[in-house]
Amino acid sequence: MDFTYTETQDMIRDTLSRFLADTYDFETRQKFTASDAGRDPGIWQALAQELGMLGAAFTEEQGGLGGGALENAIVMEELGKVLGIEPYLPTVVIGGGALKAVGGAQADAMIPEIIAGNAIIAFAYAEPQGRYDLANLRTTAKKDGAGYVLNGHKGVVYAAPWATHLLVTARTGGGQRERDGVSLFLIDANLPGVVRRDYPTVDGSRASEIYFENVAVPGDALLGGEGTGLALIEQIVDEATIATCAEATGVMQKLHEGTLEYTQQRKQFGVPIAKFQVLQHRMVDMFMEVEQARSMTIMGVLKLGLPANERMAAVSAAKAKVSRGANFVGQNAVQTHGGIGITQELAIGHYFKRATMIEGQFGSHDYHLERYERLTLGE
Amino acid sequence: MDMEFSPEDLAFQQEVRQFIAENYPPELRERQDEGEEMSKEDFLSWHRILHKKGWVAPAWPVEYGGTGWTPTQRFIWSEETARADCIRLMPFGLAMVGPVIYTFGTPEQKAHFLPRILSGEDWWCQGYSEPGSGSDLASLRTTAVRDGDDYIVNGQKTWTTLAQHADWGFFLVRTDKDAKQQEGISFLLIDMKSPGITVRPIITLGGEHEVNEVWLEDVRVPQSQRVYEENKGWTCAKFLLAHERTGIAGVAASKRAIEKVKDIARTEVDGDKPLLANAFFKRKIAELEIDLTALEFTELRSLAGPNANRGPGPESSLLKIKGSEIQQRLTELALEAVGHYGAPYFRGFGEGDNQHPIGPDYAHRAAPTYFNTRKTTIYGGSNEIQRNIIAKMVLGL
């Protein structure tokens, strides 16, 4: 047993954290998230070209640094600390994860594009009626000659306005909520018939509603088997969920540190408010949530390779815990700051907003608790 | 002891319902339903209608323009206005400075200001908090120095709610630097158009312009605009804080909000059932309803119990704590209910496109409302401070 990081992993963290300290201070981030594009594309380019960071989780044969889920977690935690909106999660963790899993010509063609920073992938999976159920799909992909025709509506697709490619879940058969008949496609984001409505999100990113209106996609857009894609989708969403737990850990750590710092400097009744025991205990509770979020993330990373049911139970345990923790730490960071905590002026409020959105991302606390119960205690 | 409405109460309830149905402005209703941010005019339109009817200040003594309603009638009134989603009335004049003026003011102050509060002619703001004085309000440093018949006021206030609309503000200022903290404070009414006042917006988490910084530089204020004695302003402040806390329980509004969350959860689907059928979600609603019932009966006991005429005491802190926590949990549940559609941020971007909607209408303000409602455990004396008050004043610790 060994819970230490390798030298390469330490190097990845240090390099990234130094780079983000220079490029991603709060003011700068506020500026580019408010710009028309909603991002600074130069940062993504630098992550790819200067730092080689987009290859951290790919094998050396693929042109990467030989890492996997742990490297993804390291990158996501660092991004969490600066409220990074870079599309690392959908592009590398999810898109890259799917490509690694299916391999073959599609992976050979796309992975170098990801590592080079040329491809940005958005994950179009959620549908308005589906909540967190990955199989609840109305989007259809009908066989048409050698290819398929896509129709349907995907909701709140993060990073879609920036994407070169979309990773789409759709039904090639089966009823709306059946396990069978689900397929996964990686398509060019600009195919005719892809209609996007872009908007900002409350946590500073960009997303879109995507409507597929008779979109003709080539046959080789299908990743994995036709109609048997759900297991693969569950696997990559589990990987994404753990990566999100890692991001949450970074966000929560900053909320906690910011609170410690503020309460030692803010004086009321002639003393720093950190002297009030009720606030001390609150900050201790926040600290314990941060520590446990980090532990559960590592637990999840280490169990991602287990058989599906064990993997899913572990991921749900992690996410249930982290969702609660993000809620607690976010709310109490704001509370402990008093009025200044609910303004746009301090970073703390923005971390709170991101923590809030993470609570529900890839399933709420309740959703994961229920899945955990089902998998470990039976129906 | 009973909790039945008398035939008169039931008749009153009917009268209130009918009045609202016939008089509530339809344009305002429409703007509310669409989740628009409410303007000064929106707030004032309903205020003026109630003023015309004589119902704008049910809590005031009749001699100053109150309705003379019994506690039961006032209860019915708040239930019915919440049930009908009537816009809330701004508390700064009606619930805050009004009672201070009729309790502590001079005959001239009463004659001048009270009718203008009732009519809505003056919009008031509350200038208490300062950058360095939040929970520790008595440490405030804005000064008022005598100059002939005037005071010259200098300092900075902050978190001043809707000061951008205000005609008048009531301010706590220091008139004696050498006295013990609470003893050197005076309560001043200041015309917000006075030279030397600058109001700057502070934008809150949901993107709202709701609070402001207010700068006062050599602002000249006639001494006749001081309420109560010089250096006795803390008495007015304490009186008012206790009043502020009772209103904050917000039972009727929370009841209405629970209904709205239930409506959302009936519409949202979870698998093949409505979200409201989800055991986890349903349980949280049930817990909230039970907690709200406990709050309601705690409030009723204090309104219609043996101590009813004593005015709000330290136990109003309990109402503030529990009421604000419930309000927050409600917004949290609403956000949870809308799932993915909590994320889109609607402020400041284009009109809808009906062909390609962005989630259901009820989701549009779920996240900003949740963010914004974090304020309820901070303002009006934070919940930590309220617990300190209960520990000290109620438990004697």
Ligand SMILES: Cc1cc2nc3c(=O)[nH]c(=O)nc-3n(C[C@H](O)[C@H](O)[C@H](O)COP(=O)(O)OP(=O)(O)OC[C@H]3O[C@@H](n4cnc5c(N)ncnc54)[C@H](O)[C@@H]3O)c2cc1C
């Ligand atoms: C939306 C909003 C609207 C407002 N509107 C107005 C207005 O119109 N007019 C006005 O005058 N003010 C207004 N306020 C100000 C409000 O009253 C203050 O925010 C409040 O008193 C808290 O002060 P603070 O923000 O400076 O926080 P601080 O006093 O700095 O408190 C920070 C944290 O420390 C805790 N704390 C402080 N002292 C203690 C203690 N002794 N023991 C334990 N914990 C403690 C607090 O509970 C809080 O969690 C408004 C505030 C908000 C958020």
